[in-house]
Amino acid sequence: MFKILKKEELSDVVTLFEIDAKHIAKKAQAGNFFVLRIHEEGERIPLTIADFDRDRGTITTVFQKVGKTTYHMGILNEGDYISDLIGPLGIPSHIENFGKVVCVGGGVGIAPVYPITKGLKEAGNTIISIIGARTRNLLFWEEKMRKVSDELIITTDDGSYGRKAVVTVPLDELLNKDKDIKLVVAIGPAIMMKFVCKTTEKYNIKTIVSLNSIMVDATGMCGACRVEVGGETKFACVDGPEFDGHKVDFDLLMKRQIMYLDEEKIAMERYREKMGGVI
Amino acid sequence: MEEKKEEKKEEKKKIRVKMREQDPLVRARNFNEVPYGYVPDEAVEEAHRCLQCKRPTCKDGCPVEVDIPGFIGLIKEGKFLEACYKVKEKNALPAVCGRVCPQEIQCETLCLVGKKGDPVAIGNLERFVADYEAEKGEIKIPEKPKPTGRKVVIVGSGPGGLTCAADLIQAGHQVTLFEALHKPGGVLIYGIPEFRLPKVIVEREVEYIKKLGVELVLGAVIGKLHTVDELLNDEGYDACFVCIGAGLPMFMGIPGENLNGVYSANEFLTRANLMKAYLFPEYDTPIKRGKRVAVFGGGNVAMDSARVALRLGAEKVYLIYRRSEAEMPARKAEVHHAHEEGIEFMLLTNPTRFIDDGKGNVCGVECIKMELGEPDESGRRRPIPIKGSEFQVEIDIGIPALGTRANPLLTKTMQDLKLNKRGYIIAEEATGMTSKPGVFAGGDIVTGSATVISAMGAGRKAARAINEYLKWKYWDVSNLAKAI
Ligand SMILES: Cc1cc2nc3c(=O)[nH]c(=O)nc-3n(C[C@H](O)[C@H](O)[C@H](O)COP(=O)(O)OP(=O)(O)OC[C@H]3O[C@@H](n4cnc5c(N)ncnc54)[C@H](O)[C@@H]3O)c2cc1C
Ligand SMILES: Cc1cc2nc3c(=O)[nH]c(=O)nc-3n(C[C@H](O)[C@H](O)[C@H](O)COP(=O)(O)OP(=O)(O)OC[C@H]3O[C@@H](n4cnc5c(N)ncnc54)[C@H](O)[C@@H]3O)c2cc1C
Ligand code: SF4
Ligand code: SF4
Ligand code: FES
Numbered sequence: 001m002f003k004i005l006k007k008e009e010l011s012d013v014v015t016l017f018e019i020d021a022k023h024i025a026k027k028a029q030a031g032n033f034f035v036l037r038i039h040e041e042g043e044r045i046p047l048t049i050a051d052f053d054r055d056r057g058t059i060t061t062v063f064q065k066v067g068k069t070t071y072h073m074g075i076l077n078e079g080d081y082i083s084d085l086i087g088p089l090g091i092p093s094h095i096e097n098f099g100k101v102v103c104v105g106g107g108v109g110i111a112p113v114y115p116i117t118k119g120l121k122e123a124g125n126t127i128i129s130i131i132g133a134r135t136r137n138l139l140f141w142e143e144k145m146r147k148v149s150d151e152l153i154i155t156t157d158d159g160s161y162g163r164k165a166v167v168t169v170p171l172d173e174l175l176n177k178d179k180d181i182k183l184v185v186a187i188g189p190a191i192m193m194k195f196v197c198k199t200t201e202k203y204n205i206k207t208i209v210s211l212n213s214i215m216v217d218a219t220g221m222c223g224a225c226r227v228e229v230g231g232e233t234k235f236a237c238v239d240g241p242e243f244d245g246h247k248v249d250f251d252l253l254m255k256r257q258i259m260y261l262d263e264e265k266i267a268m269e270r271y272r273e274k275m276g277g278v279i
Numbered sequence: 280m281e282e283k284k285e286e287k288k289e290e291k292k293k294i295r296v297k298m299r300e301q302d303p304l305v306r307a308r309n310f311n312e313v314p315y316g317y318v319p320d321e322a323v324e325e326a327h328r329c330l331q332c333k334r335p336t337c338k339d340g341c342p343v344e345v346d347i348p349g350f351i352g353l354i355k356e357g358k359f360l361e362a363c364y365k366v367k368e369k370n371a372l373p374a375v376c377g378r379v380c381p382q383e384i385q386c387e388t389l390c391l392v393g394k395k396g397d398p399v400a401i402g403n404l405e406r407f408v409a410d411y412e413a414e415k416g417e418i419k420i421p422e423k424p425k426p427t428g429r430k431v432v433i434v435g436s437g438p439g440g441l442t443c444a445a446d447l448i449q450a451g452h453q454v455t456l457f458e459a460l461h462k463p464g465g466v467l468i469y470g471i472p473e474f475r476l477p478k479v480i481v482e483r484e485v486e487y488i489k490k491l492g493v494e495l496v497l498g499a500v501i502g503k504l505h506t507v508d509e510l511l512n513d514e515g516y517d518a519c520f521v522c523i524g525a526g527l528p529m530f531m532g533i534p535g536e537n538l539n540g541v542y543s544a545n546e547f548l549t550r551a552n553l554m555k556a557y558l559f560p561e562y563d564t565p566i567k568r569g570k571r572v573a574v575f576g577g578g579n580v581a582m583d584s585a586r587v588a589l590r591l592g593a594e595k596v597y598l599i600y601r602r603s604e605a606e607m608p609a610r611k612a613e614v615h616h617a618h619e620e621g622i623e624f625m626l627l628t629n630p631t632r633f634i635d636d637g638k639g640n641v642c643g644v645e646c647i648k649m650e651l652g653e654p655d656e657s658g659r660r661r662p663i664p665i666k667g668s669e670f671q672v673e674i675d676i677g678i679p680a681l682g683t684r685a686n687p688l689l690t691k692t693m694q695d696l697k698l699n700k701r702g703y704i705i706a707e708e709a710t711g712m713t714s715k716p717g718v719f720a721g722g723d724i725v726t727g728s729a730t731v732i733s734a735m736g737a738g739r740k741a742a743r744a745i746n747e748y749l750k751w752k753y754w755d756v757s758n759l760a761k762a763i
Pocket of ligand 2: 379380381434435436437438439440457458459460463464465466467470471499500501502522523524525526548579580583610688689721722723724728729730731732734
């Protein structure tokens with residue numbers, strides 16, 4: 001059992017947990033994720049380790065409420081327990097001094113891009129970050145991101161904060177004028193990562209993305225998470241989750257992500273009914 | 280008259296006492312166990328078929344050398360608990376082995392009675408005494424042995440890891456067992472379905488091992504959370520037994536395999552068994568309930584997948600296998616059960632591609648007919664495709680169940696551990712010793728996919744060797760060198 005030490009609502013749909021998990025904190029690195037199961041009947045879902053504190057023995061995760069499990073997590077409070085927490089999983093991000101790097105976080109993707117940005121900054125890179133969301137109150141961690149970036153650009157789709165644009169617009173401008181950019185790291189919805197890759201391809205800039213395919217065991221045992229990279233089948237949980245974005249088949253990823261749409265609806269409706277309008 | 284009666288009795292002796300089973304058409308729609316097991320009278324009657332051979336050949340067929348005439352003799356006398364203890368002298372998990380051992384190629388194939396009729400139902404009897412003990416007996420917890428002060432770590436809680444843990448704790452060592460999943464039992468819990476091996480049986484065995492004092496740590500992926508070197512060098516463990524199974528699913532490498540609706544057998548069975556997706560939405564994990572399902576392969580994994588698909592409500596389940604039924608490696612009893620339940624066998628058939636419905640879902644599979652050619656290295660006749668015989672089958676779920684490979688997650692963090700070409704750990708057969716001092720290995724990760732009882736045998740041998748090693752801490756791998 002793992003105790004929730006801190007809960008913070010980052011926006012209407014995004015919540016932060018700091019969880020007591022000494023062993024995982026000790027081993028966590030930027031780019032790692034973990035799997036949790038809230039209770040005996042629960043599903044195993046993967047979430048990124050958005051931050052960790054080795055001294056205090058805690059890991060931080062930021063999740064968006066999208067379905068049964070994440071909505072249920074939303075009603076848990078400080079002091080509550082999570083049944084299983086398994087990690088750290090996945091291959092950590094490759095951190096070195098590349099020179100100048102652009103880090104792009106879209107929506108809840110801001111959380112997983114943060115530890116990588118921080119790592120790259122600490123390794124001596126010059127960092128330009130772009131964070132974007134549909135609207136102002138879905139944005140979070142602006143200050144945290146600013147601290148680890150040399151420049152921070154904010155976009156919203158509806159213009160309620162920062163620039164009215166999608167993240168690829170400032171990205172294209174940057175790549176167009178600054179020929180020193182060596183690497184782009186982009187994490188967000190699959191569709192965003194796809195268009196980021198389309199943009200960077202034009203300039204032939206290496207682009208790392210983190211693939212959020214559906215997972216079960218997350219140890220390479222089931223193949224639920226399979227993705228196609230460079231025409232080859234890979235398991236996102238053990239071969240990734242980060243891959244060279246220019247080689248990823250995003251359309252396949254998106255198709256596989258909606259495989260259980262019908263079942264997810266049933267689960268959510270049933271859960272709403274059970275909770276009697278609390279969520 | 281007398282003579283006739285005698286003859287009839289003789290005739291009857293040739294036939295084993297059948298275990299009563301759920302009706303095939305009923306059970307094909309539920310997850311309850313298929314056979315009911317013997318009642319005491321049936322067990323005694325079956326036990327009387329055993330000749331109590333002076334030189335019992337049956338024993339040679341059992342990888343852990345259960346004293347078969349010994350325990351069957353006790354059943355004859357109605358001493359069921361004693362019979363169970365007799366089995367347990369050699370086999371810590373009789374309730375499991377009685378149910379899942381491929382007896383027809385192990386103990387029972389060598390039974391003398393089998394020469395003239397059905398061999399003695401050794402597996403059924405083993406299962407009977409184990410269930411009897413669970414129901415009637417008090418589970419005896421042996422007295423705690425004198426602590427040796429040595430610490431052993433075991434990675435993987437499948438049958439091999441559980442057996443090794445039980446043996447080592449009873450030798451007085453401190454034992455920690457790490458398991459990657461959130462439930463212990465390995466394939467027994469995530470792979471073999473409820474209707475073949477009820478999960479309470481596995482849980483019971485795990486409870487027993489915990490009561491003996493083994494520390495069980497779940498959700499611990501070794502190689503990620505700790506490396507074996509850290510455990511040995513920093514955490515103070517004196518030896519390590521690696522028994523992580525061969526859990527990497529194999530796909531067929533044909534077009535369309537990543538379409539929605541194509542599952543590896545591992546994923547399909549893990550969702551259904553470990554995550555209890557058959558109880559969705561009571562349990563959160565979903566699984567696609569196909570109307571027309573095709574499973575590819577002929578082993579236990581394929582048989583289990585097909586029968587789970589049926590129980591999830593499929594109207595048609597095809598078992599597509601490239602050789603003929605005689606070559607199927609599955610347990611014979613399960614092939615028979617699958618037939619009874621209405622699984623359609625498409626033999627000498629191989630898939631060539633999956634067909635897309637245009638929206639990313641599988642809607643069919645193209646297959647080709649095969650014929651048997653010359654025997655290959657395995658001695659089985661090699662199937663060869665018949666040109667131009669392609670045909671299509673309409674399906675909405677496809678499940679490749681072609682076996683598994685070694686998962687490199689842990690082994691790639693152990694640079695000084697020698698692996699063979701296919702990624703399996705090289706270990707000495709008699710001891711489990713590997714090329715890395717202090718590290719022993721056994722089960723599927725050494726042999727490739729094998730059986731529950733052979734993994735248990737490896738766990739026991741390793742426990743014995745670890746016991747010796749802990750006395751002297753002397754690493755002699757001269758025999759291993761020969762194995763390489
Ligand atoms: C490596 C990795 C890291 C991730 N990190 C984060 C994170 O930091 N924050 C965050 O909010 N989300 C993250 N996700 C996505 C997160 O796992 C899903 O949002 C979550 O599983 C949804 O579960 P649900 O029951 O609430 O919703 P559901 O209603 O079950 O599903 C909603 C959508 O989530 C996805 N999903 C469902 N089940 C799974 C599953 N078992 N595994 C993966 N995806 C699934 C599907 O695309 C689905 O359409 C990550 C995913 C991966 C693979
Ligand atoms: C569907 C199916 C049906 C089968 N039916 C039969 C049958 O009827 N009869 C029979 O005799 N055999 C059967 N088998 C084969 C048999 O189950 C295996 O041979 C046996 O379970 C092997 O035991 P093991 O201890 O080596 O490994 P496993 O049972 O595979 O257990 C290994 C354990 O190690 C864990 N692990 C892996 N990596 C790590 C890590 N890095 N850190 C921590 N833990 C880890 C795994 O999660 C797993 O729990 C079947 C197999 C399958 C898949
Ligand atoms: S353990 Fe398996 S092989 Fe040995 S006697 Fe029992 S059923 Fe037969
Ligand atoms: S070989 Fe058959 S008859 Fe002989 S002891 Fe073994 S089980 Fe009994
Ligand atoms: S989630 Fe099972 S192999 Fe990746």
